[in-house]
Amino acid sequence: MTIKRIGWLLAIISVSSGLAFAELSINAEVVHTEADGNKVIITLTPVPNASSYLIQKSLESGEWVSVIETRDLEFNTNIENDISTRFKVTALDVNRNVLAEAVSEAITTEAKWFNIKRLNRFIALILISGIILYYITRARLNKKIYLRPVAGLQAFEEAVGRATEMGRSVLFVPGIMDLDQVETISGLIILGHVAKMTARYEADLNVPVSRSLVMESGRETVQASYISEGRPDLYSQDMVHYYTDDQFAFAAAVDGVMLREKPAAVFLQGKFYAESLIMAETGNSIGAIQIAGTGSPSQIPFFVTACDYTLIGEEFFAASAYLGSDPKLLGSIKGQDIVKAILMVCIGIGILFETFNVHFFKNLFLGS
């Protein structure tokens, strides 16, 4: 009996002393599901009387920097990839006296070579590119491709012809944004086609631009067009000229050109913002034939209201294919249309599933 009692006493003492002298420890574990790899879960074992825990991490230089002061025993943080990092925890009481300290093992995080959360978009990219490339190849093999007539694109030649007959100039504005916008590149491509027409008909071409790089690119485009039409003599560098980067100052400058020179044809082809209606209305007031095209959804209504013809959305990007009639370009438009049809079917299927509260189809398209 006595031995039993002594045994129980010893057990109680050892457990109590274990509790009284619980050791502070910190564990850092890499979260392997994160693509950029630098997320770490920190877990602490608590210490009695601790009111907060100060967490620090080591830098490459060996210096310790503060991460957070917290009461949580588990939280996430980020560290730099490919650098061996240790974490130190300092348990503090209410008077900010140090109760205990501990340091974790060194960990190193590494970014992954593929972000698995973006797999669905990678597959979409391959599919879309594949479809477009397939139709480009088919077009190369002399397969005829039908594109529906677009009134705005058919009016290009008419507009330039009108300017020639009236002895007035053609004004072309390739948007107000820089070359990093695809709409600006599309606008310059269309400029190339319009420049060929003005070279052919010997009409004056005036291209005010809002960015210096667009000016340089526009000059190359126009020059090449005039050379290809055999009229390099008609080309002048000053056809494409810069005014200002500022949105409304540029609109004022273009309006001034319209009111003074009264061009017979105005092309507004590119990326526009709020100044679109100012330019379009001014063009309307001078009686010019106006053809607009933009990839800015919010400006399309203004162009539709104020211009004679408007290329809406995809039509603007398809303009180069229409005007050039190159089979490769026509093939890419066909490919885009097929992708659009697939998307429409997906939207229909998605609506059906969501109506019946089945979410797996929608989740296929989610990403981060």
Add this chain to the structure above:
Amino acid sequence: MGKFTNFLEKLDSLDRRVIFLIIGLVVLIPLLIPLGLPIETTNLTEDAFYAIEDLPANAKVLLSFEYGPSSKPEIHPMAVSVLRHLFSKGNEVVIMCLWPDGLFMANEALELVAHDEFKLEYGVDYVNLGYRPGNEAVIKGITKSFEANFSVDSRGIPISQIPIMQDVQTARDVDFIFSFSAGYPGAIEWVLYAGDPLQVPVSSGNSSIQVNQLLPYVKSGQMKGVIAGMPGAAEYETLLIQKVEGKEGLLVNKAHALLPNFKENRDATKFMDAQSIAHLVIVLFIILGNISYFVKRKKQQKY
């Protein structure tokens, strides 16, 4: 009757300068003689308001100023209201600008709200990191490091020396992102490059015309509401005043004392009278234009 019909016919080719003059007058008169029309709030603005209202007291909010003097009448009142809302709750605010003009707008808003009204301490309660060129590259950059992109703030102080930035190393460390934007870069870029990847909630205040493009993001939950143009700004002002008047939610002591100031300086609400009458006149012009069009068409059909 014949003269009246001829008059209606002539209206079809009314000189636009007459329209400009009438619009000028109908905008000017309500500004001089306010009507005091009551503001009714909509879901879009309420969602944005309550997204900020639900933030805890220790939340840090990143505000981005992407507008200039041209869109100031629409967006500046909402910037002032949002700052008042955040400071009323005691939240800390980090400001940055992706437009060069945005820096001036931010300083104006901060001078009015942070300095004159709430008398807050720069660097502790709020900071203005200033403008950096690079558009969305800056947004992508701050998802990795604020210091790498904003080594000094707008006053030239190294951000390592700014108390409020001690716990804010990347965009992940803020609790909410609010963009005041009039174009590019703007709210869409914040959603694409910061909000969605980092799962930080985003909302924005925009000019009316831009809201169209943002609605898909709002409907999909990628944005928490949007303050749509001047009407949205007026709604936000109304919601803020209701909150402070009713002493609802988190409120610092100063906020209630500033209520008369909030009521006095409500630019968007004041301008809504003029916008209301202008819209009504445009609708009347459209109806008149259609009457004239029908009269003309009827006459042409006769012959």
Add this chain to the structure above:
Amino acid sequence: MFWKRTIPAIIVGAVGVIMLLSWFIPHAPFDELEIHATQWYDIIASFAMILGALNLLKLQGRKVIKHQKGWFYSLAAILAFFMTLTFGFFIKGGYYPVLISAGDNPEAVYSRISEVTAIGVEEVRNLYAYPSANGERIIMQKAVVTKRYAQKIIEELETLGATVSMGELKWGSHVQGQNTYYRWVFYSFFTPLSATMFALLAFFVASASYRAFKIRNAEATVLLLAGIFIMLGRVPLGAYLTAWTQKISWLSWMHLPTIQEWLYQYPNAAGARAIMIGIGLGIVGTSLRVILGIEKSFMGGD
């Protein structure tokens, strides 16, 4: 042709493919490629601005020299250009007195500072009591503009017994500093001009609506009605005019803001989404054509 066409096409293709794939690869060096590429582009565009500026000066200068029609507007443009350039890079303004010690006659000193800066005397006293983060006692809220005027104020304060030194706003942050020349240009010229141009939209919207919103066919009628509902529903007047419908439950849907919000969030958002999908596909198609070298005309190719 090899250097002018082929090499740029290869660069465009290679960079395009690498940038496209880097979005899927979080590992270094791909993770920061996008940021670096955008920054490189910004640096190139910044230097290219010089080309644009020279072109502007050349064309406007030619108009002035040849006294072509409207040459005085061109002269205004050139003067404005150089004025802004000067205030941005050469003449900063933004000098201000920094009070180190108020001396034996502090009230007189505070009073003079209050006159110069338009801050109340009580606030000046408080600002002096608590130095700012960088140790300066009283950063003048409204910095004086010229060095000469700042010096004049310093001398006045020193005769009152204060110890004062000269402070100045740093280059860079001076553009937004109080009472600097650049800020004066921004608020006196740029702001009203920008606001005016934007305000023109109101007039143009009215004239465009008057001209274009005609009931020519069914679609035009739908457009017209939607436009009217949205225009009236968005403003307080619409809510005020149809407030009575809220009192009758079966008529509450006729409340203009309710109709407007439904139109805005459902048909309008659906249409916007559809156009954005089309535009997105157009961008993908155009980008692929550019990367693959099918489309070269923007570089001066065929």
